[in-house]
Amino acid sequence: MKSLRTIALLLLLGAPWFPRPGASEPASSVSPATEPGEELLAGEATVFINPENLHNSFGHALGNLDPSRWHPLRDGKRVFLMNWVEPQADARAGDGLGPLFNANSCSFCHFKDGRGHPPEEGGAEIPVLVRLSVPGEDGASLPEPRYGWQLQDHGVKGVQREAKIIVHWEQIEGRYPDGEPYTLRRPRLDIQDLADGPLAPGTRTSIRTPPALHGMGLLEAIPDVAILALADPADANGDGISGRPNYVPDLRTGGKALGRFGWKANQPTLEQQNAMAFQEDMGITSDLLPTHACGPRQEPCLTAGHGGQPEAPLYELGRVTLYTRLLAVPARRDWQDPTVLRGKTLFRQAGCESCHHPRFETAAKAALPELSGQTIRPYTDLLLHDMGPELADGRPDFEADGNEWRTAPLWGLGLLKNVTKDARLLHDGRARGAEEAILWHGGEAEAARERFKNLSKADRAAFLRFLDSL
Amino acid sequence: MEWKNIKRLLAPAALMLALPGTVLAADCAEFEGIQHCAIGNARLSTTSAGLEVTGFRSSSDGVNIALPGATSWQMGTALKGNAAGNASLSVTAFASGSPNSNMMLQQNGQRFDISARFTGAAGGVKSVNGAKTAATTTGGTYSALVYNNGVLQGGVGNIPNGARAMYVNHGNINNPWDPEPWDPWNDPWWWPWWWWNDTGFGLVAQTGGCFHTLSSSAPIVFNMPDGRQLRGDRVELVEEVTGSGAYPYLSFDGIRVTGTVESVTITSETVRR
Numbered sequence: 170m171k172s173l174r175t176i177a178l179l180l181l182l183g184a185p186w187f188p189r190p191g192a193s194e195p196a197s198s199v200s201p202a203t204e205p206g207e208e209l210l211a212g213e214a215t216v217f218i219n220p221e222n223l224h225n226s227f228g229h230a231l232g233n234l235d236p237s238r239w240h241p242l243r244d245g246k247r248v249f250l251m252n253w254v255e256p257q258a259d260a261r262a263g264d265g266l267g268p269l270f271n272a273n274s275c276s277f278c279h280f281k282d283g284r285g286h287p288p289e290e291g292g293a294e295i296p297v298l299v300r301l302s303v304p305g306e307d308g309a310s311l312p313e314p315r316y317g318w319q320l321q322d323h324g325v326k327g328v329q330r331e332a333k334i335i336v337h338w339e340q341i342e343g344r345y346p347d348g349e350p351y352t353l354r355r356p357r358l359d360i361q362d363l364a365d366g367p368l369a370p371g372t373r374t375s376i377r378t379p380p381a382l383h384g385m386g387l388l389e390a391i392p393d394v395a396i397l398a399l400a401d402p403a404d405a406n407g408d409g410i411s412g413r414p415n416y417v418p419d420l421r422t423g424g425k426a427l428g429r430f431g432w433k434a435n436q437p438t439l440e441q442q443n444a445m446a447f448q449e450d451m452g453i454t455s456d457l458l459p460t461h462a463c464g465p466r467q468e469p470c471l472t473a474g475h476g477g478q479p480e481a482p483l484y485e486l487g488r489v490t491l492y493t494r495l496l497a498v499p500a501r502r503d504w505q506d507p508t509v510l511r512g513k514t515l516f517r518q519a520g521c522e523s524c525h526h527p528r529f530e531t532a533a534k535a536a537l538p539e540l541s542g543q544t545i546r547p548y549t550d551l552l553l554h555d556m557g558p559e560l561a562d563g564r565p566d567f568e569a570d571g572n573e574w575r576t577a578p579l580w581g582l583g584l585l586k587n588v589t590k591d592a593r594l595l596h597d598g599r600a601r602g603a604e605e606a607i608l609w610h611g612g613e614a615e616a617a618r619e620r621f622k623n624l625s626k627a628d629r630a631a632f633l634r635f636l637d638s639l
Numbered sequence: 640m641e642w643k644n645i646k647r648l649l650a651p652a653a654l655m656l657a658l659p660g661t662v663l664a665a666d667c668a669e670f671e672g673i674q675h676c677a678i679g680n681a682r683l684s685t686t687s688a689g690l691e692v693t694g695f696r697s698s699s700d701g702v703n704i705a706l707p708g709a710t711s712w713q714m715g716t717a718l719k720g721n722a723a724g725n726a727s728l729s730v731t732a733f734a735s736g737s738p739n740s741n742m743m744l745q746q747n748g749q750r751f752d753i754s755a756r757f758t759g760a761a762g763g764v765k766s767v768n769g770a771k772t773a774a775t776t777t778g779g780t781y782s783a784l785v786y787n788n789g790v791l792q793g794g795v796g797n798i799p800n801g802a803r804a805m806y807v808n809h810g811n812i813n814n815p816w817d818p819e820p821w822d823p824w825n826d827p828w829w830w831p832w833w834w835w836n837d838t839g840f841g842l843v844a845q846t847g848g849c850f851h852t853l854s855s856s857a858p859i860v861f862n863m864p865d866g867r868q869l870r871g872d873r874v875e876l877v878e879e880v881t882g883s884g885a886y887p888y889l890s891f892d893g894i895r896v897t898g899t900v901e902s903v904t905i906t907s908e909t910v911r912r
Contacts, residue, residue, distance in 0.1 A: 206771050209764055213771065216884040217762030219779060219800070224737040225758065225886050232763045232884040239882030243847055246887045281735055497761070497884060 203505055210580045210639070211387055211498035212531075212543030218499045223587035227282040227383040229497045233539045238495060245492025248485050249275045253451055255325040256476040265476025268328040268461060268469065269321035270452040271298055275489065278379040278450065282496060283588035285379040297598065298450065299334055299358065300375040301368070302564055310565050313372050315365045315464045319449045328469045335359040336376065338599075343608070345622050345629075353605055355559075356597050365467060373571070375562035376597035377432060381588070383581050385430070386494030388547060389439050390531035390540040393427045399526055399550045410523040410613050412552035415575070417567045420444070420457050429551045432596040433566040434575040440490045447481050454479040455486045494537060498545075498580050503638045512635025515628055519620040524576045524613070526550040548579035548639065557611020560595065572612060583637035603636045604629075671908040674705040678895070688717055689906040692896070698727065701897030708890050708912045711841030713852070715907035718832035720900055724748050726832065728898035730851060732840045734891045742838070742851035742876060744898075746831060749809035753861075755781055755851055756801045757878035759886045780879045785861050787871035795863045796879065804876055805861045832900060834859065837873075840894060841911075847887050848878035 209215040214231040230242055252274050253266035272278050278285045278296040285296040299320040302310035312318045316331050324330045341353040358374055368374075402413045415434040419426035419441070426437035436442040444457035452461055456479050463470035503509050516522065525548040533541045553573040563571035574596060582603060585592030593601060600606035610618040621632060667676040668683045670690040677683045677692065679700035684691050692702045706712055720726040724746060731741040740757040760779035764771050779800035785792045798804050809831045837854035854873040861869050890912070896903060 209771055213764050215764055217764075219758055219761060221738075221756070222758035222761075222886070229761045229884055229886050230882060232761070234883045234885075236882045239847075239880075239885070239887075242882075243887045243889065246889055250889060281737075500762075 202510065206544065207546065208501040208504045209544075210501060210546045211384055212545055214387060214497055214539055214543055214545075215500045216497040218584075223584060225281060226499045226584040226588055227381050227496060227581060229499070231386075231495050231497045231539045234495060234497075235539060238491075238537075238539075241488070241491055242495045245488040245490075245495075248489040249279075249492050251275075253453060256474040256480075265453050265480025267323070267325035267452040268463065268473035269331060269467075270323050270325075271319075271321050271450045272296060272323075273451065275446070275451075279382055281588050282382045284381045284585060284592060285589065296379060297334065297336065298377040298379075299332075299360065300377060300564065302373050303369050303371055304373070304565075308565060309567075310373070313464075314369050315466060316363075316368065317462050317464050319462065320360065321449075321452070321462070324470075325452075325473060328473055329364040330362075331365070332363045333361040335361060336597075345626075347626060349626055351604070351608065353608055354599055354601070356599050365464065373562065373564040375564045378593060378596065378598040380432075380577075381581060381585065382493050383496050384498040384545070384547060384578065385439055385496065386537065386540050387498065387531055387543060387545050388429060388549075388551065388578065389494065390534050390537075390543075391429075391529045391545075391551065392532040395529055396427065396429070396551050400552055408520075408523060409616055410520075410554065412524065412550055412554060413568070413573070415553050415566070415568045428567065428569075429575075431566075432574055432577075433569040434551060434553060435566045435569065439493050440486065443490050443493065444486055447486065453481045455481045456483050457486065494540070498547075499584055501638050502583065503634075506634070506638070508631045508634050509638045510635075511628070512631035512633065512638075515624060515632045516635055519632075520617045522548075523617075524550055524552070524554055525579055526576075546580065549576040551575060554614065555612035556609075556614060559611050560609055562596075579636065579639050582639045603633055670905060673908055673910060675905070676703045676705075677701075678703055678897070686904060688904050689715075690904070692903040692905070693901070695898055695900055695902070698729065698897055698899060701729075701895060702903070704894040704896070704908075706891065706893050706910050709892070709910050710844075710890055711839065711911040712891075712894060713837065713839035713907075713909050714894075714905055715837050716835065717904040717906055718835055718900055719902045720746055720832040724831075726898065726900040728832075728896070728900050728903070730838055730840065731895045731897070732849065732851075732891045733893045733895065734888055736892065739888060739891055740840070740849045740851065740878065742840075742853065744835070744853070749831070751807040751809065751831065752803050753783075753805050753807070753853065753874065753876075754801060754803045755876040755878075757781055757849055759848060759878050759880055759888055760800075761884040761886070763884045782875075782877045782879060783863065784875045784877060785863075785869040785871035786873040786875070787858055789873075792869045792871045793863070793867065794869075795865050795867075798864060803864065805863050805874065807859055807861060836906075840891070842888055842890070843877065843880075846880045847885070847889070848880035849888060849891075850875050850877040852876075 213233040216229045216232040218226050251263050254264050255266050257264045266273050301313040301316055303313055305311040321331050322334045337357040337359055338354040339357055341355060343351050356376055358376055400412045400414055402411055404411045415428035416425045417428040417435050417437055419437045428434035428437050430436040430442040444455045447453040447455050448458040449462050459479050527546050527548055529545050531540055531543045531545060553569050553575055555572045556574045561572040565571055594606040595609060600609055607618055607621050668690060680696045681692050681694040681700040681702060694700055726746050728744045729741060732739045742755045745752045757779055780797045782794055782796040783798060783804035784794035834855045836856045839852040842849055852875050858870050858872045863869055
């Protein structure tokens with residue numbers, strides 16, 4: 170029997186339709202075909218969402234979750250949903266908000282574990298952040314001297330908010346080569362009512378919208394070596410795509426580590442990402458970041474009360490971090506649809522996979538075996554790429570320069586609109602869908618964008634159908 | 640006294656209780672400290688029996704009940720069906736503005752079908768000969784449990800989402816040995832619905848699964864999917880949650896009651912947060 174199986178395997182390997190390792194074909198000759206398991210974006214951790222429940226697409230537990238982690242996951246969600254309040258005289262769980270903050274809960278920005286509501290014209294209650302920095306002597310970023318790294322647009326009682334943040338939108342008309350018109354919009358940041366005087370000369374600002382949280386644990390489980398294998402900082406292969414790692418401080422180890430979270434890959438772990446969000450977004454201290462984000466001259470902020478030291482004890486930071494690690498990735502929809510398959514081919518032919526890397530194997534994670542050894546399809550390389558002047562914020566972030574952004578994962582892209590209804594893409598939410606996001610691509614991605622623009626209208630639609638299936 | 644006769648004696652009293660009272664100027668009203676708003680063609684009015692909802696012309700008419708941060712809710716009811724004997728009542732729970740589960744009562748002459756649909760589950764992945772594929776594309780099962788006077792009488796599990804959990808044959812609604820079926824010519828048309836006097840919804844603290852409840856004013860016979868007949872005065876439809884792939888609901892924000900019944904009178908209401 171064993172020999173029969175061997176013969177069968179050899180016949181299969183020899184069959185002309187079987188793609189042999191290394192036998193790469195030019196993208197244009199790739200025939201529309203499904204690949205085994207391609208709908209399983211997160212391997213065994215994938216979940217198939219009930220079509221009636223797509224509004225909750227991103228909040229499901231890993232499909233292979235060990236039952237023992239169901240209760241810890243729910244504990245983590247409690248912290249995630251908790252509405253933090255100002256420090257109280259009688260210390261209680263959930264007090265410690267502020268003194269300065271942008272939001273009073275994780276879920277305020279990550280609505281239903283998704284991307285949050287988009288900024289609106291002149292809107293006051295918009296979960297966008299404005300990052301600040303001034304250039305240092307060596308070109309690296311330093312915090313704005315009065316306001317720090319981030320503008321907080323809320324303050325607790327007795328502490329004035331730092332500013333009012335308004336985003337205006339400028340419409341930009343364009344046309345595809347075939348004459349089809351399109352409209353883009355560019356944000357114009359309007360910072361009003363600065364509490365402590367004007368921003369320092371040369372201050373760089375950058376609008377940020379919150380990312381969706383599905384699959385974060387799996388991204389964390391990608392081995393460094395697999396990401397670094399895709400890096401080509403000097404574009405040695407001459408394909409016009411570089412891909413650089415961002416090495417950033419790791420507060421747990423005190424050393425440097427590969428950044429993989431955040432729009433510029435400026436955080437190395439989910440724990441640190443969450444601790445930073447606690448500190449900067451909600452004004453809540455943790456053992457990892459034990460001080461409030463007050464500027465050195467913001468006396469009311471510096472002298473305000475606190476809700477414990479730290480305000481988010483280790484177990485609370487741990488709970489919410491576990492929660493974010495255990496969120497599943499929904500399976501693809503319509504992956505066998507001929508139009509979607511056609512779109513997948515066009516996506517490859519345009520060269521998008523050079524950055525939106527489709528496939529990784531996750532490393533062994535002893536503490537969370539569910540995340541281990543999974544074949545995942547996040548469509549990101551987690552590396553930094555020059556995205557051109559239109560998207561540039563001119564604001565370096567550790568080793569990321571002002572033109573560079575981390576490749577955004579595309580898994581779950583088609584479900585964003587189901588979760589938040591008005592999904593917005595790119596770091597500042599300017600793109601009202603995948604098509605606009607593509608049209609904003611520049612720099613290393615300009616050639617891919619032009620290939621997309623030069624497609625026929627039907628092919629562009631197929632391309633977008635593929636993205637919608639992710 | 641035979642139950643049939645008791646039913647006829649109680650009928651006028653029940654009708655009086657349900658007589659329309661003052662129609663509220665606004666479509667929203669507070670009852671038992673809880674905000675209620677009519678939707679669609681429905682109207683709210685206060686009566687001596689409670690808060691009455693009328694104007695159910697289509698399945699999108701009814702009442703929204705605001706229950707932010709709730710973990711359980713219970714509503715005493717007086718229900719009236721329609722003359723055609725085909726009324727329905729849907730109780731939908733909402734979390735973060737989206738439907739999270741639903742219980743449906745569908746009358747078809749002398750028969751009531753009871754079903755539920757939950758959203759906490761998701762399909763997983765299975766391996767077949769090394770190839771991984773979807774275990775199910777929708778997922779979701781629930782259990783139907785029957786209680787009598789607080790004592791579990793039995794139940795059936797693994798009922799697919801949306802499938803019927805049980806039915807009640809109105810001809811035997813109280814007495815399974817009563818051979819006389821409901822007579823739409825002689826029995827009041829609203830009568831079959833009058834039995835259902837309480838409904839509720841909540842989250843199971845241990846599992847995070849959701850449950851709907853439905854109670855009757857006296858024990859009745861429930862016909863279960865496995866062919867058993869269970870006699871009881873309360874049913875619980877409980878979402879089965881295993882953890883893997885599930886959605887962790889921690890609370891809900893509101894209830895929407897819709898249907899094609901003649902009226903729903905809310906006689907009491909409690910919420911736990």
